[in-house]
Amino acid sequence: MSRITIHNLNVRRGHKRAVDDFSLTLETGRITALLGPNGAGKSSLVLALAGVLPIESGSVEIDGKALAGKAPEVIRAAGLAAVPEGHRVLSGLSVLDNLLAAGFGHSRVEADRAVADVFAIFPELAERKAQLAGSMSGGQQQMLALGQALVARPKFILADEMSLGLSPLIVKRLMGVIVKLAEQGTGILLIEQFTHIALKVASEASVMSRGRLTFSGAPATLLEEPEILHRAYLAQ
Amino acid sequence: APSCGLNNGKKAEGEPILVGAVVGRTGPDDFSSSSKAAQAFFNCVNENGGINGRPVKYMVEDDQWNPEVAGQVAAKLVKDNKVVALVASASFVEMGVNAKLYADENVMSMASGCAVAECFESKNIVSTNEGPLPSSVGAAQWAVANLGSKNVVCIGLTIPTVGQYSCGWTEKYMQSKSLNGSSVLIDPGTADMNSAYLEAVASGADTVLVNLPAGMAAAFLQVVMESGTQDDFKWISSTPLYDKDVPGLLGDAWSGKMYVNAELTPIDGTGPDATNWREIMDKYGDVSDPRDTFSQAGYLSARFFVDAMMKLDPAKIDRATVTEAIRAIKNEKSDLLCGPYYVGPGDRHMPNHANVMMQMIDGGFKQVGECTDVDSAYLDPIRAQEKELGISSN
Amino acid sequence: MGAYGLFLVSGLAVGALYALGGVGLVLLNRATGVLNFAYGAIGGLGAMAAWQILQWGYPEPIAWAVCLAIAFLLSAGYGAAIAPKLAHREPVVKAVATLGFGIAILGAMNLLWVVNPRKLTLALDGIAINVLGLRMTGTRLLALIAGFAITAGMSLFLVKTRLGLMMRVLADDRQQAAVLGTPIRKVETIAWGFSGVMAGITGMLFGDLVRLDPAVLTFIVIPIIATTVVGRLTSIRTTFLAGLAIGVIESFLTLYKPLAPFRVASPFIVAILALLWLQRGRKLTFAGAD
Amino acid sequence: MQVQVQTSEAAVSHRSEGGRSRLLSELGAPLALLIVAMVLPAFAAALWLKVMTSVVIYTLTAASIGLLYRKLGQVSLAQVAFMGCGGWVALRLAYGTSMPFEINILLGGLFAALVGMIFAYPALKMRGLYLALVTLMAAGGFGILINVLQFPNGGPGLLGFAVKSVSYMPRPWLAQTDAAYLRYCAIVVALGFGLIHLHERTKPGRAWSLIRRSEAVAMSVGINVTGYKIWGFGLSGFLAGVAGGLLAGNLQLLDARSFPPAESVMIFALTIVGGAWHWYGAVIAALLYRFMPALLNDIGVNGDAAYIIFGAALIHALMTAPQGIAGQIAGLANRLTGRKEDRP
Amino acid sequence: MISISDITVAFGGVRALNKVSVDLSDPVVGIIGPNGAGKTTFLNVLSGFITPLSGSIRAFGSEILPMPPHRRSRWGIRRSFQKEQVVDELTIEDNVGVVLDSLGLGSAERERHLAAALEFCGLSALRKTRAGGLNAFERRMTEIARCAAGKPKILMLDEPGAGLSQIEMDRLRQVILDIHSFNGAMTLLIDHDVDLIQAVCSSTMVLDFGSLVVAGPTRDVLSDPRVRAVYLGVEEVA
Numbered sequence A: 001m002s003r004i005t006i007h008n009l010n011v012r013r014g015h016k017r018a019v020d021d022f023s024l025t026l027e028t029g030r031i032t033a034l035l036g037p038n039g040a041g042k043s044s045l046v047l048a049l050a051g052v053l054p055i056e057s058g059s060v061e062i063d064g065k066a067l068a069g070k071a072p073e074v075i076r077a078a079g080l081a082a083v084p085e086g087h088r089v090l091s092g093l094s095v096l097d098n099l100l101a102a103g104f105g106h107s108r109v110e111a112d113r114a115v116a117d118v119f120a121i122f123p124e125l126a127e128r129k130a131q132l133a134g135s136m137s138g139g140q141q142q143m144l145a146l147g148q149a150l151v152a153r154p155k156f157i158l159a160d161e162m163s164l165g166l167s168p169l170i171v172k173r174l175m176g177v178i179v180k181l182a183e184q185g186t187g188i189l190l191i192e193q194f195t196h197i198a199l200k201v202a203s204e205a206s207v208m209s210r211g212r213l214t215f216s217g218a219p220a221t222l223l224e225e226p227e228i229l230h231r232a233y234l235a236q
Numbered sequence B: 001a002p003s004c005g006l007n008n009g010k011k012a013e014g015e016p017i018l019v020g021a022v023v024g025r026t027g028p029d030d031f032s033s034s035s036k037a038a039q040a041f042f043n044c045v046n047e048n049g050g051i052n053g054r055p056v057k058y059m060v061e062d063d064q065w066n067p068e069v070a071g072q073v074a075a076k077l078v079k080d081n082k083v084v085a086l087v088a089s090a091s092f093v094e095m096g097v098n099a100k101l102y103a104d105e106n107v108m109s110m111a112s113g114c115a116v117a118e119c120f121e122s123k124n125i126v127s128t129n130e131g132p133l134p135s136s137v138g139a140a141q142w143a144v145a146n147l148g149s150k151n152v153v154c155i156g157l158t159i160p161t162v163g164q165y166s167c168g169w170t171e172k173y174m175q176s177k178s179l180n181g182s183s184v185l186i187d188p189g190t191a192d193m194n195s196a197y198l199e200a201v202a203s204g205a206d207t208v209l210v211n212l213p214a215g216m217a218a219a220f221l222q223v224v225m226e227s228g229t230q231d232d233f234k235w236i237s238s239t240p241l242y243d244k245d246v247p248g249l250l251g252d253a254w255s256g257k258m259y260v261n262a263e264l265t266p267i268d269g270t271g272p273d274a275t276n277w278r279e280i281m282d283k284y285g286d287v288s289d290p291r292d293t294f295s296q297a298g299y300l301s302a303r304f305f306v307d308a309m310m311k312l313d314p315a316k317i318d319r320a321t322v323t324e325a326i327r328a329i330k331n332e333k334s335d336l337l338c339g340p341y342y343v344g345p346g347d348r349h350m351p352n353h354a355n356v357m358m359q360m361i362d363g364g365f366k367q368v369g370e371c372t373d374v375d376s377a378y379l380d381p382i383r384a385q386e387k388e389l390g391i392s393s394n
Numbered sequence C: 001m002g003a004y005g006l007f008l009v010s011g012l013a014v015g016a017l018y019a020l021g022g023v024g025l026v027l028l029n030r031a032t033g034v035l036n037f038a039y040g041a042i043g044g045l046g047a048m049a050a051w052q053i054l055q056w057g058y059p060e061p062i063a064w065a066v067c068l069a070i071a072f073l074l075s076a077g078y079g080a081a082i083a084p085k086l087a088h089r090e091p092v093v094k095a096v097a098t099l100g101f102g103i104a105i106l107g108a109m110n111l112l113w114v115v116n117p118r119k120l121t122l123a124l125d126g127i128a129i130n131v132l133g134l135r136m137t138g139t140r141l142l143a144l145i146a147g148f149a150i151t152a153g154m155s156l157f158l159v160k161t162r163l164g165l166m167m168r169v170l171a172d173d174r175q176q177a178a179v180l181g182t183p184i185r186k187v188e189t190i191a192w193g194f195s196g197v198m199a200g201i202t203g204m205l206f207g208d209l210v211r212l213d214p215a216v217l218t219f220i221v222i223p224i225i226a227t228t229v230v231g232r233l234t235s236i237r238t239t240f241l242a243g244l245a246i247g248v249i250e251s252f253l254t255l256y257k258p259l260a261p262f263r264v265a266s267p268f269i270v271a272i273l274a275l276l277w278l279q280r281g282r283k284l285t286f287a288g289a290d
Numbered sequence D: 001m002q003v004q005v006q007t008s009e010a011a012v013s014h015r016s017e018g019g020r021s022r023l024l025s026e027l028g029a030p031l032a033l034l035i036v037a038m039v040l041p042a043f044a045a046a047l048w049l050k051v052m053t054s055v056v057i058y059t060l061t062a063a064s065i066g067l068l069y070r071k072l073g074q075v076s077l078a079q080v081a082f083m084g085c086g087g088w089v090a091l092r093l094a095y096g097t098s099m100p101f102e103i104n105i106l107l108g109g110l111f112a113a114l115v116g117m118i119f120a121y122p123a124l125k126m127r128g129l130y131l132a133l134v135t136l137m138a139a140g141g142f143g144i145l146i147n148v149l150q151f152p153n154g155g156p157g158l159l160g161f162a163v164k165s166v167s168y169m170p171r172p173w174l175a176q177t178d179a180a181y182l183r184y185c186a187i188v189v190a191l192g193f194g195l196i197h198l199h200e201r202t203k204p205g206r207a208w209s210l211i212r213r214s215e216a217v218a219m220s221v222g223i224n225v226t227g228y229k230i231w232g233f234g235l236s237g238f239l240a241g242v243a244g245g246l247l248a249g250n251l252q253l254l255d256a257r258s259f260p261p262a263e264s265v266m267i268f269a270l271t272i273v274g275g276a277w278h279w280y281g282a283v284i285a286a287l288l289y290r291f292m293p294a295l296l297n298d299i300g301v302n303g304d305a306a307y308i309i310f311g312a313a314l315i316h317a318l319m320t321a322p323q324g325i326a327g328q329i330a331g332l333a334n335r336l337t338g339r340k341e342d343r344p
Numbered sequence E: 001m002i003s004i005s006d007i008t009v010a011f012g013g014v015r016a017l018n019k020v021s022v023d024l025s026d027p028v029v030g031i032i033g034p035n036g037a038g039k040t041t042f043l044n045v046l047s048g049f050i051t052p053l054s055g056s057i058r059a060f061g062s063e064i065l066p067m068p069p070h071r072r073s074r075w076g077i078r079r080s081f082q083k084e085q086v087v088d089e090l091t092i093e094d095n096v097g098v099v100l101d102s103l104g105l106g107s108a109e110r111e112r113h114l115a116a117a118l119e120f121c122g123l124s125a126l127r128k129t130r131a132g133g134l135n136a137f138e139r140r141m142t143e144i145a146r147c148a149a150g151k152p153k154i155l156m157l158d159e160p161g162a163g164l165s166q167i168e169m170d171r172l173r174q175v176i177l178d179i180h181s182f183n184g185a186m187t188l189l190i191d192h193d194v195d196l197i198q199a200v201c202s203s204t205m206v207l208d209f210g211s212l213v214v215a216g217p218t219r220d221v222l223s224d225p226r227v228r229a230v231y232l233g234v235e236e237v238a
């Protein structure tokens, strides 16, 4: 079992602190839901963990190995794959190239196999292999973005607002994929605006508000005491 | 020993006389050679009693081949520093931009490196060199007389006050002799010399007059070599190829085949001025200063200027007296020039309009023609002027 | 045929140079999303150094090696030290920053080598074959062949190899490329270095066939950009063909006297016309772009 | 995307405060600068008069670039060529007719505007670097065209060029001397800024902002995208053309070598370095373009070394000041006056 | 009343819309369907960004297709975008008011319309604020105010609820419900939040693979087995 430990993390965005003394632990095989209002700093957290945003202070470790301040590809190779919000895909490249690009960490053969696995999960993508990613619909792009994370066969997936703009059927399918991944031993950080979707599958729940962690506990607690969430939303 | 000014070996300590120059140093070519020669000459004068005791303070500005900068630095020299005259300027842009300033401010520019028509057609500018027109016509004239050329094609730049000006008058010269002349003009930035050469071939000429800056000429001539048709033509060129580096640049294939016009007499001449120029450069100049035609011209401009100043009361040297003194220069002779140098009151000046021909041979040059006056209708007003002033041609 | 064949071959000979330059520019743009205005200057400095080496009497292979090494180092240096700091800016800003680099290189060249006519002579200049009545030297053939080879090679490289894919990924979206685990700094530096080598080759050939003059070599990049415009900054093959076409058109314009003085403008005119034709019937906006 | 974020920050830091004080703070600085330009000539040496005149003129060019970039998100790498167009017409009219200077530069400006509008046509369907390159192609074509045709120099005929020495373009009767001409240019440029301001504050400004955000959204709120884009290019071309007319009056002639395409790229780069988001960015750009080289030249720095300094400084500024120097000044001013930058 | 007949759109080989014919007349009509079904394409056809291969659209007695996009807006078709499109450097009032610029209104009338739209979307207090500092919800509301200002005939909202929190969703729902009584316009609403659709749309059309699956009263549509299969996933409603 692997573990990511985030300790007292601070991230600055412009003149504002987007992530403020944030600590959290993720474990393989578990789904952690991270909830919070708009602008709470969830996406900034994801980008900082992925190595894209600079970290001001604090530490991130995966099984004791420091990740903070490392280059994105190093973090990726260590087993942490982020799916940033807003279905960011490589819009000028074909679907296939998008997936192959996500497999740079593997050998060629291994990458081809990983891509084939993704095509099995999302046949829509297989049909559109040669289509430019930018010309696909929002939902198709989101599938591709998740597919890119899967190709890396990571230990942890950070999925930011994955259900945004997706039809219920697809959300259900994606959640199914997430649950299955967790069962197979991947650790998942699930960031969701639709709290009930996330809480339904999560084994752990955290609430973030103004960059700080304001709650951490069982999902059931949040379902039973919705004021916890409400307070976080009003604080923003 | 070099000779200059009072030749008394005494350092001049009086109040300096301010003299300026505008040269195009930074840009597509370096035109600072003439000002370096003038500087050497002024150094010599300052070490030898100055202008009746007053040293020359020589200020050289770089116009960077940019008309705006040319206007700025000229304003600085003429209006801020109040120079009494400009000596040994050499530029592609400066003269056109500043001719009006010089006229308005009543200051003379005794230039040494004029390239464009404006330079020769201004009241307050007089140049020691003769520019592309007499040089091209002179080359064609010599080829007609000595190589039996019947049809000359002039390869020039598309810049009209350079290309059309010089190639155009070369065509007119050929027509005036009932022969054929044509021009091929190329853009300074062109990458394609092939088509220009093909165009020249198509003109049916028997003689090609290369009237380009040395770098472009080298590119053009390389295309000629590639085509293997060098021997189909006779080859002549205007002054830019008269440079000690050029024979090496073009290669042995051109040895004995290329005839180059020189605006002044050969750099290795043995006359008193030729010797003195070299000695002054060696003693008062820098080893790296070029010893080329422009250097000769700069030396001469400075010498003629100093000669004129010497005639003035040193206490009364100001812009008005200097301008008057320069205008009064008449019948100055030098073995570096084919004809006499003069200024006069006219509103165009081209005192130097005779030249010599050199043959490029064995990595150097050999003089093949004596001083010859250029035969062009362009010079009619100039000759009328000379008659009026009583200038005696050689 | 006669004269036309002559002009055709002559045009191809010059066009090959435009084409070669254009392909190098497109390659870097495909790989990093940067249009390199310093391309000419980088090649220029390489060529000047090669000239110096030959001048000192060293053999030609050493001159080539020095030229390519200098061009590689200059370009890769920019790619490693400066390009990443500008990576988040718009393409236009990235492009004009390279102009600053080009101008600095031009200044350095003029400082190192006093402006003076020079000529770069390569061994291949000595051999020639006859094509349609025009003698073509080995160097010109080399330019044409190198153009073809590099065009074909690069197109394949970008599409078929992993490094090529990495370059395309990088050019598409730098941040996303990083998130996906592309070693962006490494790929970027390689791409720049690679393009530097191409600039070196181009610089040598231009220095030999056109003129060895720092300013001319620096600013030749502007007509070369015309070929990349026709190739929409992405198509290596179209860029190559555009280069050849521009050379041929320029050459043929010589035959028509009234237009002959304007023929140097043909890269620009061809670029604008090609563009108008390419986007005929295109709608103002299209879904997905906004 | 990144750029948009920057825009927003600039915009936010410039949050308006309303009322009279806003008008004062908006007009105060430009007025002060104008007054400096009016008083300065009385003291300045001839060299700096010439230099400052160039600076003032190129301020208008930089402003015309800034306008396109800031409002429409478009890049023109042909503004120096537009100056050439405007200057050409102004010169031709000055030699060929006896119309007053003002009319000549106005018509020069209008001609450049027309050319700008014609080039806006392909621009309608393009954006970003690609569009910029198309304008660069136009500038390249212009450079060669003008090399062959030349600027009018008082010759006869349509082109007004003859192989002869130049006659000089007369200056406005009010501004014969260099000092008066500097003042004259300052006033014309101030009027140009007024014109820009007027556009930005009203309907066209709003329309351009939306077009910059996205053409689709602009159309969806009823904006005639074609019309406003063409208008933007026309206005920008007009301003550059007027600047070209002023330049012709400054030298009293123009030289074909002054308008190579690389200069258009350079002035654009400097506009970015100066800061396109603030009006005084254009002033900074022009100072960098004309004052800095003159200063280096005057203190005896070799022209080639100046190139190296200039190139390095350009890259450095682009790397370190995403908002341009003007942005840094604005940031500094905000910090000094303790103005809040953002909503909590 | 909008009657759409036989609209077909193709991108290369893909048929994004396939002979879609439907009449829409309720105050708020929902458009749902799986991702890539052609919903946004449908709006793009209505707003004029895409010219269909065939078909015609009549709305309130006018033929829509011949009009260029900006004329359609002036005529009365307004839309918001899947990716929100608010201009950061403009104030909220300018962001909204820009839609009134091209209507040729007098300044008093313009101000009246502007104030009303801002009030309607709860933005009056923020009107002089630059949009750069707004949060996601305020930006959405600015966009809706821009659509609602003046006298539009049809509002088209493309996933306005995406990324909003539940509390914000409640306010959005109220605003959409009130549009018809505010200015009489009809609203076409695309959203994947079935609760929102259920709450505000009296009728709904469903697209799948570019074809109209079904259209009618929302309740009937949502219980339609085909819809449950392609869109909701069966257990959702059950």
Ligand SMILES: Nc1ncnc2c1ncn2[C@@H]1O[C@H](COP(=O)(O)OP(=O)(O)OP(=O)(O)O)[C@@H](O)[C@H]1O
Binding pocket: A013, A014, A016, A017, A018, A036, A037, A038, A039, A040, A041, A042, A043, A044, A045, A085, D005, E136
């Ligand atoms: N590019 C940026 N530059 C500067 N500040 C930013 C940037 N992006 C976001 N921020 C600020 O950082 C803070 C945290 O934003 P973040 O996007 O991480 O929040 P979030 O919780 O993901 O919100 P949402 O639910 O809207 O996605 C916000 O205050 C936001 O304004």
Ligand SMILES: Nc1ncnc2c1ncn2[C@@H]1O[C@H](COP(=O)(O)OP(=O)(O)OP(=O)(O)O)[C@@H](O)[C@H]1O
Binding pocket: A135, A136, A137, A138, A139, A140, A165, C286, C287, C288, E011, E012, E014, E015, E016, E033, E034, E035, E036, E037, E038, E039, E040, E041, E042, E082
């Ligand atoms: N410009 C384009 N080029 C090629 N295909 C396109 C283009 N725009 C859309 N498509 C295709 O058309 C289909 C419909 O796309 P559309 O954006 O209308 O879907 P949507 O119903 O809005 O989906 P979503 O709910 O995910 O936003 C998709 O398959 C998409 O890939």
Ligand SMILES: [Mg+2]
Binding pocket: A042, A043, A044, A085, A160, A161
């Ligand atoms: Mg987020």
Ligand SMILES: [Mg+2]
Binding pocket: A137, A138, E039, E040, E041, E082
């Ligand atoms: Mg959609």
